[in-house]
Amino acid sequence: MLFTGNFSKDDLAKSKKRFYWVGGIMLVIGFLSLAMPMLASFAIETMVGFFLLAVGFGNAFGAYSALRIGDSPWQQAFMAFISIAAGVIFLIHPVAGVMTxxxxxxxxxxxxxxxxxxxxxxxxxxxxxxWIMLSGILGIILAFMMWQNVFTGAAVIGIILGINLIFSGMSLIMLGRGCSDMSKKM
Known part of the structure; x- marks a missing residue:
């Protein structure tokens, strides 16, 4: 395993490719998010709204199925109602959704x-x-920046998400590079 301390050349070679691919994808998405922060913010908010609706309808179906066989699925029905209501609010009031x-x-x-x-x-x-440590420190700094600027606008989500994705992508690419160096030494 990669993180148990026992490193084989095969494990490192497999991990290196994965780190490069995932890191590269994160970089691309991060730069797109920085280039279009408002679009990224509202795209994320809309996706969350649809996911909440899907979860709500799934819970509603589960509650209905349980009710048909004689169970008392009130907790599941309540969660269905809450999920559907939150999804509708996110889709109808996107600014409130972005602030949330x-x-x-x-x-x-x-x-x-x-x-x-x-x-x-x-x-x-x-x-x-x-780079993993630096990415973690940056994540904590971004969390505090975001907490202080909750009402500054929808673009904050896209910008912060873009920055975090860029640093996370770079950290994975650099870790992949480190795996490459380590596999040469073995």
């Missing part, structure tokens, strides 16, 4: 940043792993 997402995204960046810093200590023997 900005709060959630700030929480995500904080958790993601802390997780990356913890992960750095697991992979610090790999060249390029310092």
């Amino acid at each position: 997402l900005s709060i959630l995204l700030a929480a995500y960046f904080l958790i993601d940043g802390v997780t990356k810093i913890v992960e750095y200590f697991r992979v610090k023997s790999i060249g390029g792993s310092l």
Whole structure:
């Protein structure tokens, strides 16, 4: 396994390609998000609205099916109602949805940043792993910036998401490069 400390050349070669591909995709999406932050923000908000509707209708179907066989699915019916209502609100009032997402995204960046810093200590023997630490620190900084600027506009989500994706993509590419260097030494 890659993160257990036992590294084989095959594991490193497989991981290197994956790190390059995922990192490259993250870079492209990050630059697109920076180029069109308003579009990125409202695209994310709209997708979340549709996902909430899908979850709500799935819960409603599950509650209906349970009711037909005699169960009492009130919790599932309640969650269906909440999910559908939230999805409709996101789609009808996109600004409110974007503001809600900005709060959630700030929480995500904080958790993601802390997780990356913890992960750095697991992979610090790999060249390029310092980028994981830097990406984690940046995630925490972005979380606090976003929390302070919740009402500054929809573009904040697209910009912060773009920056985070660019640094995360670079960190994976650099980690892949470190895997390449490490596999040559073995």
